[in-house]
Amino acid sequence: MSKHNVPEELQAEIQAIRDQYKERLVSDKSKLTSLLDGLSLTNANQRVDEIHLILHSISGSAGTFGFDKISEEARRIDEKLKESASQFGQDTIIKLISNDVTRFCQLLDRTSVHNASSSSESASTAKTLQKTNPSRSAHEGEVWLIEENEQLAAQFSKQLVNFNFKINTVTLKEALKLVDKGGWPDATIIDMDGHPFNATADFKTLFTTTEGAPKGLIMLSENDAFDQRIKAAKIRATSFLKKPINLSELVSHLEAVVNEEKSAQPRVMLIDDDKELCSLMKLELESQGMQVSILHDVRNIVSELNEFRPELLLLDMEMPEYSGIDIALLVRQNVQFESLPIVYLSAERNLDKQTEALLFDADDFLVKPISNERLISSIRSRVHRARNLEQLISRDGLTGLLKHATIKEHADRELMRARREKTALSIIMLDIDHFKRVNDTYGHSTGDTVIASLAALLRHRFRQTDIVGRYGGEEFLVILPNTQEQEAFKIVDRIRIAFSEMEFSADNQKFSCTLSAGCICSSHLPDQMDASELIETADKALYESKRNGRNQVSTQQ
Ligand SMILES: Nc1nc2c(ncn2[C@@H]2O[C@H](COP(=O)(O)OP(=O)(O)OP(=O)(O)O)[C@@H](O)[C@H]2O)c(=O)[nH]1
Numbered sequence: 254m255s256k257h258n259v260p261e262e263l264q265a266e267i268q269a270i271r272d273q274y275k276e277r278l279v280s281d282k283s284k285l286t287s288l289l290d291g292l293s294l295t296n297a298n299q300r301v302d303e304i305h306l307i308l309h310s311i312s313g314s315a316g317t318f319g320f321d322k323i324s325e326e327a328r329r330i331d332e333k334l335k336e337s338a339s340q341f342g343q344d345t346i347i348k349l350i351s352n353d354v355t356r357f358c359q360l361l362d363r364t365s366v367h368n369a370s371s372s373s374e375s376a377s378t379a380k381t382l383q384k385t386n387p388s389r390s391a392h393e394g395e396v397w398l399i400e401e402n403e404q405l406a407a408q409f410s411k412q413l414v415n416f417n418f419k420i421n422t423v424t425l426k427e428a429l430k431l432v433d434k435g436g437w438p439d440a441t442i443i444d445m446d447g448h449p450f451n452a453t454a455d456f457k458t459l460f461t462t463t464e465g466a467p468k469g470l471i472m473l474s475e476n477d478a479f480d481q482r483i484k485a486a487k488i489r490a491t492s493f494l495k496k497p498i499n500l501s502e503l504v505s506h507l508e509a510v511v512n513e514e515k516s517a518q519p520r521v522m523l524i525d526d527d528k529e530l531c532s533l534m535k536l537e538l539e540s541q542g543m544q545v546s547i548l549h550d551v552r553n554i555v556s557e558l559n560e561f562r563p564e565l566l567l568l569d570m571e572m573p574e575y576s577g578i579d580i581a582l583l584v585r586q587n588v589q590f591e592s593l594p595i596v597y598l599s600a601e602r603n604l605d606k607q608t609e610a611l612l613f614d615a616d617d618f619l620v621k622p623i624s625n626e627r628l629i630s631s632i633r634s635r636v637h638r639a640r641n642l643e644q645l646i647s648r649d650g651l652t653g654l655l656k657h658a659t660i661k662e663h664a665d666r667e668l669m670r671a672r673r674e675k676t677a678l679s680i681i682m683l684d685i686d687h688f689k690r691v692n693d694t695y696g697h698s699t700g701d702t703v704i705a706s707l708a709a710l711l712r713h714r715f716r717q718t719d720i721v722g723r724y725g726g727e728e729f730l731v732i733l734p735n736t737q738e739q740e741a742f743k744i745v746d747r748i749r750i751a752f753s754e755m756e757f758s759a760d761n762q763k764f765s766c767t768l769s770a771g772c773i774c775s776s777h778l779p780d781q782m783d784a785s786e787l788i789e790t791a792d793k794a795l796y797e798s799k800r801n802g803r804n805q806v807s808t809q810q
Pocket of ligand 1 (some may be wrong): 512684688689700727
């Protein structure tokens, strides 16, 4: 979506939800009026509770729809009601409530909620959407390398191209000109040591572009002392790498920032009894690219969580039948949702109550009404951290690939799916040739660099839907759903060639490595074979490649 305008359909949708909200306020007003009618000592308990729920809900949602005064007044009366409950008898409460709620109903009338198209509020929602909508850069998918040393620049870009990065080597001056025209790319690598990055003023120029600070900023320097690192932090660098640069380390950092840009948008589930507020939030979050599901019937929560697999649950605190705490506890009873971030979004301003709610395994408490910017950044940062944590648990430290046990689980799951959907599943096993010699000749840490570099190559060359894992020391397993053997063969053979062209260096010596692979496909194998047997068959094909002289790919046929 363009930064400068909100599409008409979106404006129309916002307006439609606003109109529904206005109707809902009219209906809330009627409910309040009839609850006041005939309010007496005998029915006060139940009616006061109902009035509280209506006011509480309005206080949380009206501000979001632009009715700030109504929201404030509902909150004031609701809080007064709660305080009075512990101080006065029922007859005084009835009197207070009658006066305040009657005035509140008059306020609802005066704000002429019947009057449909006052577009100023919808314009304000649209404006917020506009502000939070990221603008697309003309340099999307690119990585800029700001390196004044020509030799280093050529060396880096030659190596990084192997990993499918679109590298553009530029000087600082050129970069700033390009930014003014088309924005920053997905990632920018800056060598701090060359001119002009030693001067603080030069750093500041990075912030003063019309597009703001660069995204995914990786700083390189020989000097990794505090002063240098803080300089990088001040211009919001996400990574700092000490020179001489370890290629696989640089690739991992680049992947982290580039994938962050490209990675799937957060999946968010909303649970709130306020339907209009839910619809508006859904629209707002979806306009940021997020996937949003509203849970309408809390009784289905476990099956819906299993189905939608949200990465964050946004939960109201006070709902008619169940509180947010009840629901959070129910979710946590299921071990598979133990680490699902739960964030309360509630009109509750009482700090004691907020703290109490957080004691029950929730992660954050946001107070309604909340600005779009705040809501979106809270969701993004929570989901980002949760994803990182998940990575740490299931991924191998050296390569960032899935660990042995996890990739085997994936193989079981994907084979079941392939059989169910009657599609082909290919499995590739690959292994670096004569790797022992690499370790023996150049040392174990150089060996590690070779392993990490191959892992990065694998991550880049396979599709997002393929699953890549480190099966053993220098052995890798790749699962390719919905892929015939021929296709899998072609991909892995191209990787074999790319790997053989990669250049490594140790002790001023340059060397390269090769790999062998075995590639099999479920559609050529008996149906009764399980995932472990398929993996064994791929391993046998790999052995064939080794036996026939290495640096090749074999299939089972
Ligand atoms: N540097 C490093 N080496 C590892 C790692 N894991 C396993 N290795 C080494 O990888 C080598 C594997 O050697 P072998 O299985 O004998 O095979 P190879 O030398 O690769 O020969 P072929 O597979 O027959 O081509 C062993 O020396 C292991 O110590 C690791 O994480 N880092």
